[in-house]
Amino acid sequence: MxxxxxxxxxxxxxxxxxxxxxxxLTAVGAALAxxxxxxxxALTSLDGYYSVSVGSGLLDSTSDRRNxxxxxxxxxxxxxxxxxQCARIGAVHRDRRLAALRLAGAAPWQVRRIAALxxxxxxxxxxMPATVTAVPVLLHAWSHxxxxxxxxxxxxxxxxxxxxxxxSALSLRRVVASPLGRVRxxxxxxxxxxxxxxxxxxxxxxxxxxVVAPVFSDRFTFDFGxxxxxxxxxxxxxxxxxxxxxxxRQLGEGLAARTRRPDVLIAAERLRDDxxxxxxxxxxxxxxxxxxxxFMGVRQILLAELHARSREGSLAADLSYYTTxxxxxxxAILFGLALxxxxxxxxxxxxxxxxxxxxxxxxxxxxxxxxxxxxxxxxTALPLAPAAAVAGVxxxxxxxxxxxxxxxxxxxxxxxxxxxxxxxxxxxxxxxAACSLPLLRRSVRPAELRYA
Amino acid sequence: xxxxxxxxxxxxxxxxxxAHGRTEALRGASVELRAGEILAVTGPSGSGxxxxxxxxxxxxxxxxxxxxxDGQRLDELPEKRLSELRRTDFGVVFQFGQLIPExxxxxxxxxxxxxxGAPRKDAQAAAGEWLERFGVxxxxxxxxxxxxxxxxxxxxxxxxxxxxxxxxFADEPTGALDSLATEQVMTSLVHTAREAGAAVLLITHxxxxxxxxxxxxxxxxxxxxPAGVTA
Amino acid sequence: MIAMSTxxxxxxxxxxxxxxxxxxxxxxxxxxxxxxxxxxxQVYTTLQRLVRDGLAEVxxxxxxxxxxxxxxxxxxxxxxxxxxxxGEIAPPAPFVTNEIFAKVVxxxxxxxxxxxxxAAQRAAHMQRMRELTAVKTAPGADLATVLSTDYALNHLDxxxxxxxxxxxxxxxxxxxxxxx
Numbered sequence: 001m002x003x004x005x006x007x008x009x010x011x012x013x014x015x016x017x018x019x020x021x022x023x024x025l026t027a028v029g030a031a032l033a034x035x036x037x038x039x040x041x042a043l044t045s046l047d048g049y050y051s052v053s054v055g056s057g058l059l060d061s062t063s064d065r066r067n068x069x070x071x072x073x074x075x076x077x078x079x080x081x082x083x084x085q086c087a088r089i090g091a092v093h094r095d096r097r098l099a100a101l102r103l104a105g106a107a108p109w110q111v112r113r114i115a116a117l118x119x120x121x122x123x124x125x126x127x128m129p130a131t132v133t134a135v136p137v138l139l140h141a142w143s144h145x146x147x148x149x150x151x152x153x154x155x156x157x158x159x160x161x162x163x164x165x166x167x168s169a170l171s172l173r174r175v176v177a178s179p180l181g182r183v184r185x186x187x188x189x190x191x192x193x194x195x196x197x198x199x200x201x202x203x204x205x206x207x208x209x210x211v212v213a214p215v216f217s218d219r220f221t222f223d224f225g226x227x228x229x230x231x232x233x234x235x236x237x238x239x240x241x242x243x244x245x246x247x248x249r250q251l252g253e254g255l256a257a258r259t260r261r262p263d264v265l266i267a268a269e270r271l272r273d274d275x276x277x278x279x280x281x282x283x284x285x286x287x288x289x290x291x292x293x294x295f296m297g298v299r300q301i302l303l304a305e306l307h308a309r310s311r312e313g314s315l316a317a318d319l320s321y322y323t324t325x326x327x328x329x330x331x332a333i334l335f336g337l338a339l340x341x342x343x344x345x346x347x348x349x350x351x352x353x354x355x356x357x358x359x360x361x362x363x364x365x366x367x368x369x370x371x372x373x374x375x376x377x378x379x380t381a382l383p384l385a386p387a388a389a390v391a392g393v394x395x396x397x398x399x400x401x402x403x404x405x406x407x408x409x410x411x412x413x414x415x416x417x418x419x420x421x422x423x424x425x426x427x428x429x430x431x432x433a434a435c436s437l438p439l440l441r442r443s444v445r446p447a448e449l450r451y452a
Numbered sequence: 453x454x455x456x457x458x459x460x461x462x463x464x465x466x467x468x469x470x471a472h473g474r475t476e477a478l479r480g481a482s483v484e485l486r487a488g489e490i491l492a493v494t495g496p497s498g499s500g501x502x503x504x505x506x507x508x509x510x511x512x513x514x515x516x517x518x519x520x521x522d523g524q525r526l527d528e529l530p531e532k533r534l535s536e537l538r539r540t541d542f543g544v545v546f547q548f549g550q551l552i553p554e555x556x557x558x559x560x561x562x563x564x565x566x567x568x569g570a571p572r573k574d575a576q577a578a579a580g581e582w583l584e585r586f587g588v589x590x591x592x593x594x595x596x597x598x599x600x601x602x603x604x605x606x607x608x609x610x611x612x613x614x615x616x617x618x619x620x621f622a623d624e625p626t627g628a629l630d631s632l633a634t635e636q637v638m639t640s641l642v643h644t645a646r647e648a649g650a651a652v653l654l655i656t657h658x659x660x661x662x663x664x665x666x667x668x669x670x671x672x673x674x675x676x677x678p679a680g681v682t683a
Numbered sequence: 684m685i686a687m688s689t690x691x692x693x694x695x696x697x698x699x700x701x702x703x704x705x706x707x708x709x710x711x712x713x714x715x716x717x718x719x720x721x722x723x724x725q726v727y728t729t730l731q732r733l734v735r736d737g738l739a740e741v742x743x744x745x746x747x748x749x750x751x752x753x754x755x756x757x758x759x760x761x762x763x764x765x766x767x768x769x770g771e772i773a774p775p776a777p778f779v780t781n782e783i784f785a786k787v788v789x790x791x792x793x794x795x796x797x798x799x800x801x802a803a804q805r806a807a808h809m810q811r812m813r814e815l816t817a818v819k820t821a822p823g824a825d826l827a828t829v830l831s832t833d834y835a836l837n838h839l840d841x842x843x844x845x846x847x848x849x850x851x852x853x854x855x856x857x858x859x860x861x862x863x
Binding site for chain 1: 531532538539540546554555559560595
Binding site: 639643666668 | 809812813815816820836837839840843844
């Protein structure tokens with residue numbers, strides 16, 4: 001074990017700049033995950049009704065705290081997506097290094113251990129500072145945490161690196177099999193396999209059941225409400241992701257055959273070559289779009305009802321209790337959006353960096369850099385358009401359906417403002433992709449051609 | 453000139469067949485390597501030389517045929533045993549890409565010993581000796597990216613020999629080097645292999661490199677040519 | 684192959700100091716081990732021609748209790764002539780006069796078995812190359828040995844490459860002829 005630990009440390013210390021980006025971003029992701037985890041631990045270890053100074057009454061009752069914890073838990077999904085995207089930085093280079101280790105005589109379990117330790121160390125670099133800063137902040141609001149809470153904090157600080165290491169070891173299963181590494185095998189890109197399709201069908205069946213069952217039996221009431229929304233949201237997301245992939249292929253083939261512009265041709269050929277690359281990168285964005293549109297739909301109706309009731313004077317609690325809740329939810333969704341946009345920028349930059357040599361050769365052969373830049377943006381824009389539309393409309397539909405089920409107020413003319421959400425997200429994605437354009441300029445220097 | 457002291461070959465392959473996808477790389481190739489012997493495998497590009505080396509070193513398993521090392525069938529061993537064998541008995545040198553860019557030359561050479569569990573100090577001491585034997589002692593603190601091609605190949609050779617293997621597999625070790633660097637690398641390889649009593653299986657398409665070996669075997673289109681045929 | 688210019692080589696050997704004929708022959712054979720050894724008669728004839736042309740002169744004779752040995756040395760004219768020769772380029776061989784080439788061409792033209800000849804010649808070349816490589820890499824080999832074996836190795840390699848390509852061409856040629 002000591003040998004592997006020492007090797008993992010030596011490898012991390014000798015890494016070049018791109019590896020440091022991966023370590024840093026992974027640490028940030030781990031810090032966020034730890035922060036959320038610590039907060040959830042703090043909230044759930046409180047028992048009974050307290051008067052909490054922050055949160056304007058949202059954190060007072062147990063059930064409210066539980067709901068807030070669930071919401072925070074949902075936030076972990078974009079965080080995990082972010083960490084996963086960061087882990088893919090420099091993947092090609094890392095696979096080659098692992099193959100070199102195998103060639104030097106390392107056994108497969110040794111290589112898995114070294115790789116797991118590398119990512120474990122990176123996650124530790126994030127979770128430690130997060131715990132150390134989160135604890136005083138919480139203590140400020142909560143003077144005597146129970147011993148269970150302290151145990152929970154410690155557990156969080158340790159669990160995140162351990163989970164990171166385990167996930168890393170698991171994902172390397174196939175790579176460490178051969179000492180020749182993946183370099184020799186023809187690249188088989190990920191496409192939704194049976195698992196994806198099975199999950200989608202299961203979700204559809206569950207949604208159907210939930211919607212149809214109340215018709216046949218009295219026992220199923222709309223207590224299933226939030227669960228229904230969750231299932232439907234997942235269903236729409238999975239559908240949107242699948243749509244991204246299949247539309248990539250169709251768009252790619254159709255455009256490649258017909259277009260006369262070089263930038264469109266380049267983008268179309270890349271889409272046709274690896275249609276599911278866009279789906280992999282955009283999955284998080286689509287999930288957040290669904291959540292965002294749905295939320296906007298719910299919010300409008302809920303606000304209308306709240307104001308109506310507040311005028312009547314029949315609200316159970318202070319108006320700020322409800323509005324703070326809505327605002328916090330909005331903040332959470334925005335935070336998730338920021339994370340997935342960062343992941344998108346990172347993914348685009350990484351794909352550029354991997355293709356450095358090919359791009360440099362193209363520029364040296366006379367392709368204008370503007371054409372390459374436009375092709376890069378088109379690669380993101382083309383497959384995202386239909387998927388974002390589906391995600392936005394679907395989310396909005398879910399939101400309004402749910403809200404209209406639970407409220408008695410007939411809503412004013414159906415608002416189109418929430419449909420702006422997918423448009424804004426789309427624009428933000430293009431902006432995030434455009435952030436990697438400076439990297440394009442740096443990548444296509446002729447010096448890149450030297451390392452043939 | 454061969455140091456083989458028995459007529460039983462140390463490493464033998466019989467009727468190897470291996471296909472990559474739809475292309476057949478090996479069609480019934482048979483070859484023998486005796487203990488302490490230096491054998492050159494030559495042939496034009498695409499004749500299956502690298503695939504033959506990979507099968508003999510236990511890196512890939514052939515579709516048909518057998519590989520026997522020291523009496524055991526390599527193609528029947530589990531991957532765990534094969535890794536161990538590669539660690540203790542075999543050393544491998546490729547044309548490029550086998551040194552880890554993040555480690556110094558010294559750590560690269562010490563790597564197999566550290567993986568086997570030796571303490572870092574001992575591993576580095578042994579590595580330093582081997583680097584000295586190959587004439588790269590002054591560059592041990594440099595990273596592979598800072599070494600010249602010839603120095604990097606000599607460091608790779610040192611790493612292949614540091615565990616005292618019985619067979620060294622070299623796949624075009626001097627392919628990317630100029631003639632002086634080639635001479636240095638090949639002279640080092642031959643001398644240290646003979647000193648250590650290791651057998652060498654050398655793949656090359658360069659006749660001057662093949663001339664460093666005791667014996668030559670020619671591959672063409674995946675099969676070994678009988679002695680009296682040129683093509 | 685262009686014959687080595689014996690008179691210039693002797694001039695070169697004399698440049699390091701006076702010598703007599705026997706010594707010159709010995710040193711020539713040592714320095715150029717892969718060349719044909721010089722005959723005594725050839726040495727003396729060449730030395731006399733050098734003296735006649737004013738490029739060398741007799742320094743003295745001594746008999747050490749044995750047969751008479753004349754010592755020769757180089758003159759200033761001789762030194763200038765040597766420098767001029769060493770600085771001139773040698774014309775790259777314009778004619779192909781290799782025996783191997785001749786055998787292969789004759790075989791093809793007369794319907795003989797060029798393939799079998801090429802295989803046998805190749806084996807002989809490889810054997811010679813192995814011997815030369817062992818000489819070159821032996822510990823303590825001096826620079827002259829290394830340079831001359833390297834020269835021989837490179838030329839043998841060139842022959843070998845030509846033979847391999849020719850064998851491949853013959854296969855293609857035969858296939859074309861068979862198909863026709």
